[in-house]
Amino acid sequence: MRVVVVGSGTLVPDPERGPCALLVEAAGRRVLVDGGSGTLRSLARLGVRPETLDAGVYSHRHLDHIGELPTLLFHFDCFGRDRAYPLYGGGGLAAFVERLDALHGDLHERYALPVVELSLREADAVELAPGFLLRTAPAAHKHGALHLSFEADGVRVVFSGDTGPSPALVALATDADLLVTECAFAAPGVGHLCPADVADLVAEARPRRVVLTHLYPEVDGEVALATVRAAGAPVERAFDGWSHSSASRLSR
Numbered sequence: 001m002r003v004v005v006v007g008s009g010t011l012v013p014d015p016e017r018g019p020c021a022l023l024v025e026a027a028g029r030r031v032l033v034d035g036g037s038g039t040l041r042s043l044a045r046l047g048v049r050p051e052t053l054d055a056g057v058y059s060h061r062h063l064d065h066i067g068e069l070p071t072l073l074f075h076f077d078c079f080g081r082d083r084a085y086p087l088y089g090g091g092g093l094a095a096f097v098e099r100l101d102a103l104h105g106d107l108h109e110r111y112a113l114p115v116v117e118l119s120l121r122e123a124d125a126v127e128l129a130p131g132f133l134l135r136t137a138p139a140a141h142k143h144g145a146l147h148l149s150f151e152a153d154g155v156r157v158v159f160s161g162d163t164g165p166s167p168a169l170v171a172l173a174t175d176a177d178l179l180v181t182e183c184a185f186a187a188p189g190v191g192h193l194c195p196a197d198v199a200d201l202v203a204e205a206r207p208r209r210v211v212l213t214h215l216y217p218e219v220d221g222e223v224a225l226a227t228v229r230a231a232g233a234p235v236e237r238a239f240d241g242w243s244h245s246s247a248s249r250l251s252r
């Protein structure tokens with residue numbers, strides 16, 4: 001499994017960091033996870049063409065995470081995508097896509113756009129491809145927010161999405177190979193994590209590797225890293241293009 005942080009930024013424009021987006025690749029599939037406005041450009045900077053994307057998974061519907069979706073779909077329609085583009089996300093995603101369709105009219109005339117909604121009340125799961133599982137749990141945030149866990153070949157990569165402190169995230173991230181976690185706030189607040197919250201999370205869940213992303217400008221990156229490292233976690237700060245590859249656990 002390979003994970004690439006496509007955009008490590010936030011809703012605040014930053015010349016060095018695109019809006020939240022990841023790529024997760026496993027079982028021969030390339031999945032775009034989130035994608036705020038500007039994600040197509042972020043992908044282009046990494047040499048990734050939109051037509052190589054097999055599916056989209058959305059942690060929630062805040063625009064810094066989903067704002068590029070209409071542009072991406074319009075791109076597919078204009079340049080002749082000839083296969084389905086499945087979308088996965090929390091309850092409400094199908095209605096969101098229907099409204100986009102009604103606004104823009106011609107987003108997916110040439111290809112199918114199946115939408116799979118995952119539970120906002122309890123843990124859920126869906127197979128993205130044979131042997132490539134997406135498990136989800138409700139996050140402590142708004143707009144249909146989920147934690148996402150990608151699993152293939154015995155490797156597990158967990159993305160917090162946007163969230164406040166969440167026992168469901170601790171459960172998903174326990175012993176994960178990689179935890180990609182937001183760290184949006186400098187101090188405790190509602191709906192996002194601060195460095196002390198992330199330190200508590202990793203002290204409990206003990207993921208093998210941690211990368212911090214989605215830091216708003218008020219968060220001092222060095223302080224955040226030091227705080228999380230003090231909890232005993234191997235932690236880095238994401239940048240656009242940061243990547244992680246895990247071989248199968250079976251072959252280690």
Ligand SMILES: [Zn+2]
Pocket residue numbers: 060062141142162
């Ligand atoms: Zn959000």
Ligand SMILES: [Zn+2]
Pocket residue numbers: 020062064065162214
């Ligand atoms: Zn966000």
